[in-house]
Amino acid sequence: MQVNVRGAALGIKHAARVMIPRGGGGCIISRTSVAPHAYTASMHAIVGLTKNTACELGRYGIRVNSISPLVFHELIEQCMNSGSPGSADMAALYLASGEAKYVSGHNRVLDEGFSN
Structure with a gap:
């Protein structure tokens, strides 16, 4: 919690x-994850922090979002097509773009x- 949540905050x-x-505007993107249970509390805290700061900074035109890629383990990789490392990059590009202004x-x- 000390490192994950405090670092994001x-x-x-x-x-x-x-x-x-500088007049506001822009986008802040945090990274969380769909991770093992040891990280669940801190990852949910970052999601809550994201939602709260989005409300607080919205009046300045600053958008705050987070991205949660799945942490792949060997067993999971065998069961599903593992996402490419670039999938998180593409999500970040979309969230930072004008297409995601709302x-x-x-x-x-x-x-x-x-x-799910």
């Missing part, structure tokens, strides 16, 4: 401190439907 805080004086407070899960 400080990253968002300091990004906003730069973005707001998307904020969203956690984009990239797990090929495995967690």
Whole structure:
């Protein structure tokens, strides 16, 4: 929790401190994951932080989103087509683009439907 959540909170805080004086606008993207149970609490905390800061920073035109790629283990990889490392990159590019200008407070899960 100390590293995962505090790191994300400080990253968002300091990004906003730069973005707001410049007139706002822009996008902050955090990374979480669909991970083993040991990380579940901290990953859900980052999703909550994303939603809360999206509300707080929305008045400045700053969008805040997160991306949660599945953490692949050998057994899971055998059962499904593993997503390419670029899938998280493409999700980040979309969320940072003008096409996603109305998307904020969203956690984009990239797990090929495995967690549903």
